[in-house]
Amino acid sequence: MALIHALPEDLVNKIAAGEVVERPSSVVKELVENALDARASAVSVEIEAGGKQLIRVRDDGQGMAPDDAERALERHATSKLRELADLHAIATHGFRGEALPSIASVSRLVLRTRDNHGPAGTEVEVHHGRRVHVREVGHPRGTTVEVRDLFGSIPARRKFLRAETTEAGHVAEAVTLLALAHPGTGFTLGSGGRTSLQAPAVDGLAARIYQVFGGRLLDDLLAVEGGADWAAVRGFVARPDRPASPRPNLRLFVNGRPVRDRAVAKAVAEAYRGAGAGEFRGDAFIFLELPLHLVDVNVHPAKTEVRFAEPRTVWVAVGAAVRGALAQGAQSRAPRVTPSGRPPADPARIETAVDTFLERAGRVAEGLSAAAEPRGPVVAAGPLTVLGQYRLTYVVATDGEDLLVVDQHTAHERVRFEALQARAEERAAESQMLLTPLVVTLAPRLRGPLEASLPDLRALGYDLEPFGGDAVRVRAVPALLRAGDPAAELQAVLEEVTDREGAEWAVAGRRDRLAATLACHSAVRAGQPLNSEAMAAIVRELGRTVHPTLCPHGRATVVRLPRQDVTRWFGRGGWRRQ
Ligand SMILES: Nc1ncnc2c1ncn2[C@@H]1O[C@H](COP(=O)(O)OP(=O)(O)OP(=O)(O)O)[C@@H](O)[C@H]1O
Ligand SMILES: [Mg+2]
Incomplete structure (x- = not known):
């Protein structure tokens, strides 16, 4: 007897649902993403009991013809991906053709939709994976999906859902993320009959942040604009001199897709430390735009993670952009001296x-x-x-x-800078040997700056030699940098002298600028x-x-x-x- 057989489709859907649908907010995320992929100009979300009782997402997008409406609920039915080549350049939120059948396998789902062509709309109803009916229905152009009784047939899963307010909070965050990614689309969120978010279409991220979080938060943010090579970075980060929120909240978007990424979070945190701005403990909204073929979005079933083809460039781009924002912010900040805490009168x-x-x-x-x-x-x-x-x-x-x-x-930076400078002049730089030599691969754009900086870096205490291609071997570092990460520091030092080539410095000459950057990296930080x-x-x-x-x-x-x-x-x- 054959031991291996194909699983029934409904079971496959339920297994997929285990990965895609974790809680009401995952359903909301998938449905809103579908609405955005359908080019809706307005999306409305309503939930009851934190989404446990009802989730309704309505859009005015392109809708579906009757055949497509039926097909949409079949596994791996998608309009967004036709061949393998497309998988390497995905611009839509969806591409797996799994979300709707997965949700329908663990809930009572009703889909109502109409496209521009048909005289009437279509309604498809599925109960826990079983098709109940398909019929004609009146519906404006666009799509409405209602999901009731989530995990009703799987008590083990339902048990894991949290209190209604907790689930409603997750839903609000999911909607917020997508609203931030699409300021040109109008969003509303109603929860238990109350409107908790109302954000008509606006022009740009700042206006959207204002709508969602209010003006206070916007006042506490610095604009980010920068990047490296092919990685563009924009957004906002918390001003380091404003009261910090209890925990850091980095909202990261890669080509408009909200994702989490630990390396990017680390790059942001390091940029804060590197700029002497202390620990990053505020809000950040970082939008990374990369060529589609350099991002793999097919990493996580819920698409909350991506893989970068060249993580180093992304790291450098984010770091440089955030540092740039912090430096600008430091310049624009006026000293405040009144004891009342009000801005100075004069x-x-x-x-x-x-x-x-x-x-x-x-x-x-x-x-x-x-x-x-x-x-x-x-x-x-x-x-x-x-x-x-x-x-x-x-x-x-x-x-x-x-x-x-x-x-x-x-x-402290001034103190260290003059110490480095004096030692270099006296040819008495203090070096610290590394236990094992380190080979650092630099971004290609830093190769020229490295060559030009070699004599000065050596004068400051580095023992370095080019190691073929973009690599450099580091044997010793300036003694002041004893405790740091030599690779990141070298990269940062070269970046800074390169990126601030035309900027205003209080010191002239390459060696002094390198010394200034080393001083900055080794000085005590604000917040310490x-x-x-x-x-x-x-x-x-x-x-x-x-x-x-x-x-x-x-x-x-x-x-x-x-x-x-x-x-x-x-x-x-x-x-x-x-
Ligand atoms: N709101 C909508 N408006 C128009 N078409 C939709 C809508 N929702 C779903 N569809 C259609 O149904 C198909 C299936 O949707 P589903 O979410 O299951 O898969 P997907 O979006 O293609 O991929 P993924 O599983 O990655 O989300 C979509 O490809 C799209 O053609
Ligand atoms: Mg989808």
């Missing part, structure tokens, strides 16, 4: 305060060099006392006269708790630098709040006031 006054400080620092430096001492305590008028750390980012100190707010990252010795050391060493007031990228290291200003804020101008 930004010009702060400018003046900074100018006065710069000028004074300059004068002290001049005085010191006149006394033939090249390095001296230029920051402080008197001995410095560290008062504490503010928001894990600034060291607050006083020189007995004025208040000094020191940015721990930029200040520091004990009082560490704070005192940063402030003291900053005082010994030649140019203490700016980091090598041109950002301020310290802002002085003159004592008179502090006095004035509290109306203590006259000497008699107590």
Whole structure:
């Protein structure tokens, strides 16, 4: 007797449903994706009891002819994929022809649809995999799918569903993701008779974010625009100086498809750390656009993961784009000094305060060099006392006269930069041998910059040699970078000097720019708790630098709040006031 036989179709569908349909939100995702693939201009979703009782998705897309409506519920029936070649370049959400039959195998499903040609619409009803009827029905152009009694015939699966509010939350997130990916389509979501999302078609992502999350979130975001080679990256990331949400929330879209990807999440987190912006703990919306043939979307039955043909380029593109956004954000940020927490009443006054400080620092430096001492305590008028750390980012100190707010990252960056620079000049760079030499493969576009930078990288403490093609062998790294990831750092350093070729730097020359980038990577970060010795050391060493007031990228290291200003804020101008 033959032991091997084909499984009955309904059983195959149920097995597929196990992979595609996990909970109500998976049903919503599949149905909305179908609506989007049918080029709907408006999609409405209604659920009852978190989707356990009812899910209804309605669209005004192209609809289906009667034959197609019947076929749509058969396994592997799809209008989106015809031959193998198509599988390598998928632009639609769907392509497997599995979603509808899978859902219909574990629920009571009614499909109503009409295309532009037919006089009447078609209704197909399937109960737990069994066709109940097909009949003509009145329906506007477009499609409505109703799913009732999800997992009603599979108690073991139904038992795993969570509370209605939890399931409704997952549904809302699924709809939100697709709404973000398609701002030009109108979306509504109703849950238990209440409208929880109403987002008419708008022009662009920012407007969609505003509709979905409100203006507050938008205020806390920085625009991302960049990429590398063939990978374009756009979107928004959280401003690092705004209150962080309890956990990071990266919403990633690859060619318009919401997916999860740990490597991209890591690239975002590293970009934050690399920019001295601390840990990434906010929202991010990253849209990656790649040539279709370089992304494999057929990795996961629910299509929530993709595989990149060249993950390295994607990593570099995301990192560079996010770093660029953070750098822009740092420049556009105005210092806030009012104790009330309101923005400063008069930004010009702060400018003046900074100018006065710069000028004074300059004068002290001049005085010191006149006394033939090249390095001296230029920051402080008197001995410095560290008062504490503010928001894990600034060291607050006083020189007995004025208040000094020191940015721990930029200040440390300045200190390290000058140390690297001095050692390179004296040909006394400190290197740290790696336990085993490392072969790093660089993106092809970094090969030119590497060759041009070799002598300078060596002067700064790298022991490197080209290793054929795009690879380079690293034997030792600058001692300052002891703790890091040498491959990522080298890549980042080369990227930064390349990407910021024409940008404004506070230092000139390739070696100094490389040194500046190394300094940035090795300096303490914003968001890092520091004990009082560490704070005192940063402030003291900053005082010994030649140019203490700016980091090598041109950002301020310290802002002085003159004592008179502090006095004035509290109306203590006259000497008699107590
Ligand atoms: N809302 C809709 N409007 C128009 N046609 C639809 C709609 N929903 C489904 N269809 C048609 O039914 C077919 C089957 O849908 P189904 O979701 O099962 O498969 P798919 O979208 O092709 O692939 P996948 O299983 O990856 O989602 C689709 O290819 C499409 O032709
Ligand atoms: Mg589909």
